[in-house]
Amino acid sequence: MPPAALQPEDESLRGTTYLIDGQRRLSFGSNDYLGLSQHPGLMAAAQDAIARYGVGATASPLVCGHSPEHEQLEVALAAHVGLPRALYFYAGYAANVGLVPALVGRGDAVFSDALNHACLIDGIRLSRAELHVVPHADLGALDAALAACTARRKLVVTDAVFSMDGNVADVPALLALCERHDAWLLIDDAHGYGVLGPHGEGTLAHFGIAGVNGVAPAWQGRLGRLVYMATLGKAAGVSGAFVAGDPAMVEWVMQKARTYMFATAAPAMIAAALRAAIDVIRHEPQRRNHLGALRTRLREGLAAASLPWHLLPSDTAIQPLIIGSNVDALAVMAQLDEQGVWVPAIRPPTVPEGTARLRISLSAAHTLAHVDELVAALARCPR
Ligand SMILES: *Cc1c(COP(=O)(O)O)cnc(C)c1O
Numbered sequence: 446m447p448p449a450a451l452q453p454e455d456e457s458l459r460g461t462t463y464l465i466d467g468q469r470r471l472s473f474g475s476n477d478y479l480g481l482s483q484h485p486g487l488m489a490a491a492q493d494a495i496a497r498y499g500v501g502a503t504a505s506p507l508v509c510g511h512s513p514e515h516e517q518l519e520v521a522l523a524a525h526v527g528l529p530r531a532l533y534f535y536a537g538y539a540a541n542v543g544l545v546p547a548l549v550g551r552g553d554a555v556f557s558d559a560l561n562h563a564c565l566i567d568g569i570r571l572s573r574a575e576l577h578v579v580p581h582a583d584l585g586a587l588d589a590a591l592a593a594c595t596a597r598r599k600l601v602v603t604d605a606v607f608s609m610d611g612n613v614a615d616v617p618a619l620l621a622l623c624e625r626h627d628a629w630l631l632i633d634d635a636h637g638y639g640v641l642g643p644h645g646e647g648t649l650a651h652f653g654i655a656g657v658n659g660v661a662p663a664w665q666g667r668l669g670r671l672v673y674m675a676t677l678g679k680a681a682g683v684s685g686a687f688v689a690g691d692p693a694m695v696e697w698v699m700q701k702a703r704t705y706m707f708a709t710a711a712p713a714m715i716a717a718a719l720r721a722a723i724d725v726i727r728h729e730p731q732r733r734n735h736l737g738a739l740r741t742r743l744r745e746g747l748a749a750a751s752l753p754w755h756l757l758p759s760d761t762a763i764q765p766l767i768i769g770s771n772v773d774a775l776a777v778m779a780q781l782d783e784q785g786v787w788v789p790a791i792r793p794p795t796v797p798e799g800t801a802r803l804r805i806s807l808s809a810a811h812t813l814a815h816v817d818e819l820v821a822a823l824a825r826c827p828r
Contacts, residue, residue: 461810470787473805478762479732480810481682487718494717502710510710518716521723527655528689535711537676537686538564543704546572554596558603591626599628605648606636609796611759631672639680645726681722732809739807746820764805774801784822
């Protein structure tokens with residue numbers, strides 16, 4: 446159960462500590478990977494937009510909810526990830542639930558990684574396409590399933606960075622497979638955007654496929670079946686999501702996705718804050734570098750403490766410490782809580798049976814001393 450009424454302890458602490466019933470907790474639970482949720486530049490951009498637009502968008506984007514702020518945001522998002530066009534959604538959940546049924550329907554087939562996020566699964570269910578669940582990151586199994594499928598349209602769906610494991614999908618291999626089998630590829634980069642890539646462009650740039658300099662020469666003309674999606678409430682620090690790719694595909698999604706058409710647009714202040722966030726993400730690599738230093742500190746600290754639990758390999762902000770049983774994971778979470786450290790225990794069905802874990806989530810707002818505090822608290826937990 447989430448703790449009730451989290452309050453930031455002190456703005457100068459940038460959202461890494463909270464007061465719960467008056468007691469301090471150092472938190473490793475947020476997805477604010479770059480520490481942008483309380484960035485003064487983003488806050489000022491939002492306030493400036495409030496002065497010009499008020500606080501509400503008043504209607505769906507297709508009616509009159511799409512302001513110049515939204516338009517400029519979409520242009521900036523497309524330029525950042527190096528794809529021709531982008532479309533902003535008010536939430537990542539809504540984007541996926543609207544996107545999949547816009548792309549496929551009855552008679553089509555979807556191939557979904559076993560560890561995909563819940564909202565991709567819900568989008569697939571709503572689409573009424575035939576579902577093939579593929580074992581996690583098993584390219585051989587995916588190849589065989591695609592080869593055996595006679596559906597009219599095929600869509601491969603995957604998290605780019607898996608939300609509970611922190612590992613990165615092999616996007617170049619997936620693109621090549623989809624090319625070979627004439628399938629579409631939807632990647633959900635909720636945990637890669639802002640964190641991976643030299644300019645925080647996300648997983649595509651991590652693999653040298655596309656980024657601030659556009660599509661890499663080796664991939665030109667080969668991304669027509671790529672549907673890129675990323676959320677903006679995590680590393681970007683605000684809220685919402687976007688879909689990017691081929692202009693005709695994006696136009697199609699805009700005209701077909703029910704969660705886009707039949708929902709009120711996000712307020713212009715959100716779009717303005719996000720445009721400021723893109724600037725910070727692009728131009729402040731020190732935030733990603735600091736995140737890397739925190740990761741190293743955690744991994745080295747935990748190795749030196751020789752705990753009975755192991756970290757999954759992960760080059761992202763998500764550092765899962767596998768505990769095993771639900772009872773043990775909850776006990777460690779409670780023991781950390783007593784020491785003033787908050788790390789959520791993630792249990793089945795969110796993760797596979799027997800792999801209950803502490804999902805340690807690092808943020809550039811953490812200091813090295815914060816990580817040391819976590820390691821020391823873990824070392825004091827009874828085994
Ligand atoms: C968080 C998340 C979403 C949902 O995004 P929201 O903006 O929080 O609705 C979608 N996909 C993945 C992989 C996520 O981790």
